[in-house]
Structure formats: C-alpha cells, structure tokens
Amino acid sequence: MAAIVENDLRQRCRVSTNLEGDTFVGIKSEGDGISVCFPLGYRLPNDDKELRQDVVKLIMVLSKYANRKDQRLPVNQMKRPETVDFPIQAYMSIISDYMGNGYFTENEVRYKENRRGKISWTRTIKHQKALPQGNSFVYLDYIVKDTVSNDESLISLVHEYCVYESFQKLGWLYTATMPKEPRLRRFDKPMFSTIVFDKLGQTFNDKHKELFNSMLAMINYLGDKDVPQQFYFGTERFEYVWEKLIDFTFGVSDKDRYFPRTTWHLRDGGQKDNKALEPDTIMLSGKKIYVLDAKYYKYGVTGVPAHLPESTSINKQITYGEYIATEFGEDITVYNAFLMPFDRTKERFVTALHMKNIGEGTADWKRSGKEYERVQGILIDVRTLMHNVVRKNHNEIILLCEEIERAFKEKTTTTAAFPIAPENEGIEILVNI
Structure with a gap:
C-alpha cells in the first residue's frame, strides 16, 4: 500500500454524518485507499500540520475510550464480521522509535590484536607472547575488546520488516517518505515471534521492552490474518x-x-x-x-x-x-x-x-x-x-x-x-x- 502524500491527506479526511450507513469513526483502509472519519460535528482545521495532529488525537481518543465490544463493524462493510483489533498504538510506537533511533541493531563484542582499546588481560596473557625487558615482561600487542554494531542479526532483520509494515499503513501520519524495503520479504510468524520474544526476555532497557512488545503485537495481528489487505481502527458506536x-x-x-x-x-x-x-x-x-x-x-x-x-x-x-x-x-x-x-x-x-x-x-x-x-x-x-x-x-x-x-x-x-x-x-x- 502506498503512503498518502502530503496534499492527499485532506482529501482522505471527512466528518461522519451519523446517518444510516455513515456512522463509522476512525481510520479504515479498503480497496480505494485510506480514509479518516471524524465524529459528528467535528471541525477540520485548514492547516495540514494541525490536521495531522488531529488525526493522532482521534487515534488517542479512540484508543482510550472505545471498548472492543464497541469496535465491531457491520457485516456489509467487511467480507466477514470481526472485531476491529488493529494494534494501532503498536504501529505508531514502532514508527516513533524508528524516527528517533533508526533501525534496532545489536552491539556485538569482538576481540582483536591492537595496541589501543580496552585490554582483556586474560586473553592477552593466554594468546600473546610476553617479551622480557629488564626485570619485567612487556607485550608488543594486546587483545582488546571491541564493540561493533551488527545490522545482520535476526532481530535487526525482523525490526526492518516491522518498520516497513508500519510505514505502509500509518507512515502518512508522519512523513511522505517510505523507509527501504526489508531484506526479509516473507512473513513468518513463528520465527519472528521467537526472535523478538527471546530478545524481550534478555533486555532490561525499558525503551527496548516497549519496542519489542509493539513488534510482538504487530506480529500477532499479522499472523491472525491470511494476507491483510485492509485494516480498520475505530467504532460504529461513537x-x-x-x-x-x-x-x-x-x-x-x-x-x-x-x-x-x-x-x-x-x-x-x-x-x-x-x-x-x-x-x-x-x-x-x-x-x-x-x-x-x-x-x-x-x-x-x-x-x-x-x-x-x-x-x-x-x-x-x-x-x-x-x-x-x-x-x-x-x-x-x-x-x-x-x-x-x-x-x-x-x-x-x-x-x-x-x-x-x-x-x-x-x-x-x-x-x-x-x-x-x-x-x-x-x-x-x-x-x-x-x-x-x-x-x-x-x-x-x-x-x-x-x-x-x-x-x-x-x-x-x-x-x-x-x-x-x-x-x-x-x-x-x-x-x-
């Protein structure tokens, strides 16, 4: 799904009339693209920046006040009746984290010979030859600890996939630019879930926990659909x-x-x-x-x-x-x-x-x-x-x-x-x- 360009957002926003067949309030994506429906009597701002903020506010209000039992669309609006369980907060959290921090990468610890760096004396004594000098011994080289970022790790690849999926559906709220396509093209719920769940259990960083929980929410959502081409977030009972x-x-x-x-x-x-x-x-x-x-x-x-x-x-x-x-x-x-x-x-x-x-x-x-x-x-x-x-x-x-x-x-x-x-x-x- 293509992202909505800047000047197209206003055309996608409308106000519900609360007449029969026009009671939905929220965001929905169907065959003709994304539409944002505001509640009866809402005043749409003229400024595009304000309009984006209003869409975010609408999402926040619905997230806080619309119960799942109210988030049910009539059968004639979908191929099959279902609750609107789209994890929109998880998608927004992944986008915000990416825009602030980029892709998630693991820091991998490596050891190498060098005269500079944090010396690992245990490895140096074990692997390097000491030369006598006066009454002591010296090492010409040391084994030093080096931390490098590894963007080839599985968690990084899964994060790429989640970021791209988030931007496909909600990136238009933030920017008209799409991130690069993920290197993992095929969605694999068991593998993705295992990788993220393992990392969640290993981290003590609250921001990383929030990111991993959001990724799990997305993975579970995608895994419950065949190939989701549409999504709904909102309510018919505003x-x-x-x-x-x-x-x-x-x-x-x-x-x-x-x-x-x-x-x-x-x-x-x-x-x-x-x-x-x-x-x-x-x-x-x-x-x-x-x-x-x-x-x-x-x-x-x-x-x-x-x-x-x-x-x-x-x-x-x-x-x-x-x-x-x-x-x-x-x-x-x-x-x-x-x-x-x-x-x-x-x-x-x-x-x-x-x-x-x-x-x-x-x-x-x-x-x-x-x-x-x-x-x-x-x-x-x-x-x-x-x-x-x-x-x-x-x-x-x-x-x-x-x-x-x-x-x-x-x-x-x-x-x-x-x-x-x-x-x-x-x-x-x-x-x-």
Whole structure:
C-alpha cells in the first residue's frame, strides 16, 4: 500500500454524518485507499500540520475510550464480521522509535590484536607472547575488546520488516517518505515471534521492552490474518465514546452514590433489588449538583428540532434530579442538562465560546419551579473537547456551569416551543431563536 502524500491527506479526511450507513469513526483502509472519519460535528482545521495532529488525537481518543465490544463493524462493510483489533498504538510506537533511533541493531563484542582499546588481560596473557625487558615482561600487542554494531542479526532483520509494515499503513501520519524495503520479504510468524520474544526476555532497557512488545503485537495481528489487505481502527458506536469524553472531562468518579435505586418488597417476605438508574455524568460545583446526559445527537449540526432528546430522556433526567434533590437536602441546587456535539464556527450556532445553551426541555407533570425540572440543552464543540480531555478540568467545569445556569439568570428569554414527535406529548422543547 502506498503512503498518502502530503496534499492527499485532506482529501482522505471527512466528518461522519451519523446517518444510516455513515456512522463509522476512525481510520479504515479498503480497496480505494485510506480514509479518516471524524465524529459528528467535528471541525477540520485548514492547516495540514494541525490536521495531522488531529488525526493522532482521534487515534488517542479512540484508543482510550472505545471498548472492543464497541469496535465491531457491520457485516456489509467487511467480507466477514470481526472485531476491529488493529494494534494501532503498536504501529505508531514502532514508527516513533524508528524516527528517533533508526533501525534496532545489536552491539556485538569482538576481540582483536591492537595496541589501543580496552585490554582483556586474560586473553592477552593466554594468546600473546610476553617479551622480557629488564626485570619485567612487556607485550608488543594486546587483545582488546571491541564493540561493533551488527545490522545482520535476526532481530535487526525482523525490526526492518516491522518498520516497513508500519510505514505502509500509518507512515502518512508522519512523513511522505517510505523507509527501504526489508531484506526479509516473507512473513513468518513463528520465527519472528521467537526472535523478538527471546530478545524481550534478555533486555532490561525499558525503551527496548516497549519496542519489542509493539513488534510482538504487530506480529500477532499479522499472523491472525491470511494476507491483510485492509485494516480498520475505530467504532460504529461513537455515542459511547462521547459519553466517556463528557464523563472524563466534567464528572466525579464516585457517581454511583447519586443513582436512584428501586426495590421489590414481596408479600411472602422476599425482596428483590432492581438495577439502579445510572446517569451518564455527575458534575459538582460548590453546593450545586449537575446531572449531565451525553447525547450524540444531530441537532448541533442540523438545527432540526426533531433531532433533540425525546420524552423518555427528559423524564428520566427529571427523575434523576428529583431523587438527588430529595436525597441530598434543601441546601443543594440540582440542575439538568443534555450535552450534544456541534461545530462552534458553523453559521447557525456560531459562538466565540465552545459551549452554547440552545434551549430547555420541560414536562407538564412537573411544575414546582425546581431548577432540575428545566433540562438545559447544551452544545459542546467536539474538536475542543477532544483536544482538552483532562480529568477534573476546572476551567471547563466553570464554563459549563455558567452555560447551564444562563437560562436561570436571564430575566427574559425569547423561545419557541416545538412539538417534535408524537411520543413527546406533555413535553415542551423550548429552543432559543
């Protein structure tokens, strides 16, 4: 497979629409070459260097947040269904090591006759003739220790093969130049594995261990395929990644204490505890609790009210809020919000911030005036979030708190109520216009 040239990268990058048949997010190589699919609402940068960095960031996010059970492609996209187990981090590690250190070579110790160098007295006494000089003996030549680099060793040849394989698939992320073709042309999993595994057991160098482990991951991957002509790394279910991104950036780790639980108390004295309702994310700020539901919905891209969360989601959020307000006391204020993706530079929702409050969802069966009864719709700039995944990011938390509370601080709000679906009877979606 040829490497992607510099000016071809942009043509290979696109943003998923999240419509049927266009939900894959990640990198895939098929018959027509490599394509990079970014998530719904992502903003592709204009600069090629930034674009490459964004591809790397996409890989890092998917590696961290996409579980193997989510990395499954539908049958119609592949000759046979299989999990997407492409070891992309191993490939990237091999490329980075090569670009920093070149090919791996073993240092071979040799001994030779010379008057300079580190003398091996044992070998010199054994193999060289000493000449008398006064009351002592001298040697005209010594046996000295010499360390030379051996690029003919088997581990070096296997490394050449792994480097070339890495550049064929992912070298375009780093450079348009391909390394030389390996001297070993035929892949031999048993031989390659034995050679690398032996070297891994002999080294105490952490960098060499990382390299050898990456090589083993590649060898195992290649050995599980017949002759792999295509590879996939990514997910068809980016909504799960979106949930984890939101939770990692804004949430607390011990959120299970905020889960509403239910129990069956049977007439015969038995009892059954049901599975708790689990909100996506709980965010805290002082005496305020924010219940966040990450929704990988299309509204931030389309602006179509039908693409907003439905009645079941709104009612569930109100239930969460009511439970927390009841459980944690009157001095606590509880807020509710849906977090959806968008591109902050697009005309419909353009904003200098990377968050935007677009309205709120309410239910006609709850009119006590509690804050949690008004579920705020917040758009989050996808690119900013993916570049800013830091646990307990206080600046991001402050911004989100302000955006959620904006609706409660404004004296007047211009809104329009949209009936978005028959199932939403009793629900109003108030969208700022």
